[in-house]
Amino acid sequence: MACPCCGNASTSRDEALRLPDACPACGHRWQSTVAVTPSDYRTQQHRNDTNSPGHQDKLSDRLRDIGPLLNAGMHILEIGCAEGSLGQLVRGVKDVTYTGVELSADAESAARLLNRVIRSPANSIAGESFNLLLSFHVLEHIEDIAGELAHWRRLLVDGGSLLVEVPNQAGHRLLSMDPNLEHIHQFTPSSLTALLHHAGFEVQRLETGHWESSVYSDSLRVLARPALSDAQRRTRLLQRFLARLPEPFAAWGIGGDFRGYVEPLLDSLPVAALVDNAAQRHGERHGHLVVEAYDPLRHEALPILVCSVRHREEILHDLASLGIAASRIVTLDDIFGTSES
Numbered sequence: 001m002a003c004p005c006c007g008n009a010s011t012s013r014d015e016a017l018r019l020p021d022a023c024p025a026c027g028h029r030w031q032s033t034v035a036v037t038p039s040d041y042r043t044q045q046h047r048n049d050t051n052s053p054g055h056q057d058k059l060s061d062r063l064r065d066i067g068p069l070l071n072a073g074m075h076i077l078e079i080g081c082a083e084g085s086l087g088q089l090v091r092g093v094k095d096v097t098y099t100g101v102e103l104s105a106d107a108e109s110a111a112r113l114l115n116r117v118i119r120s121p122a123n124s125i126a127g128e129s130f131n132l133l134l135s136f137h138v139l140e141h142i143e144d145i146a147g148e149l150a151h152w153r154r155l156l157v158d159g160g161s162l163l164v165e166v167p168n169q170a171g172h173r174l175l176s177m178d179p180n181l182e183h184i185h186q187f188t189p190s191s192l193t194a195l196l197h198h199a200g201f202e203v204q205r206l207e208t209g210h211w212e213s214s215v216y217s218d219s220l221r222v223l224a225r226p227a228l229s230d231a232q233r234r235t236r237l238l239q240r241f242l243a244r245l246p247e248p249f250a251a252w253g254i255g256g257d258f259r260g261y262v263e264p265l266l267d268s269l270p271v272a273a274l275v276d277n278a279a280q281r282h283g284e285r286h287g288h289l290v291v292e293a294y295d296p297l298r299h300e301a302l303p304i305l306v307c308s309v310r311h312r313e314e315i316l317h318d319l320a321s322l323g324i325a326a327s328r329i330v331t332l333d334d335i336f337g338t339s340e341s
């Protein structure tokens, strides 16, 4: 059987040692014989050990990562909300609509604390979308993780976030195998990343060492978001250029950074001239434009884009000595500088 996370076909099984299947590429392990099915959870209760000494610290640790993702009015779905304590905390921080998915009888307690509780698997939810998906220690219980993640992606809006936590491998550094029969999958940072990638997510942050309980003291927490397509990346980058340079401008410094970062967008940008101080570049053609020397008469009115990251200071110095006002100048750092939009 191919690895359910990375797709590698040469996975192994050791029948004699009764080890689960393993993928040598991403380290994922999984049980091919499933002992516990979704219907087995229905009669269970008090799944979360809310009296354990670490319970409040665990919730605080989760809330620390969730807090910065919250906006008033957002719709949150927690897959596996247990008795609803995390949702109750989140609702105390921001005015959000919080829906929980819970198969066990803990759904009854959760219904008193959350806006809504759905007592069927998340893959039964259709025609709804959420800004934030949360899931702590659920994915390892699900047999078809690829199908599940693909469904989670469909439940999430394009600008949304997914925060998911599972045991890191066996969940404890000193255990090789997770003995919990409910756990079909043992993830590694690589296998969870591969699974998310295949489901159309990109990882923003990945951490090990989160505490779930004494025997699951090493949990893997990933913040992910829907991946952008190549076309979406291009459009967003173009928007950044056009926000700074909406009118015809001169591109200055026609070297490697220009070829890497500006030339691919040349057809969609209002570039009126390509300028470089180096005479050996003059006459070089890029698209419909030819590299030339700075001509104060023809270029005087144009804003200037400094097209080199590495030689930015040098070029800025040259521009200053030509008496070009700083207000006319935009750098690639101005455009690429912030990490997100």
Ligand SMILES: [Zn+2]
Residues within 6 Å of the ligand: 003, 004, 005, 006, 007, 008, 023, 024, 025, 026, 027, 028, 191
């Ligand atoms: Zn794999």
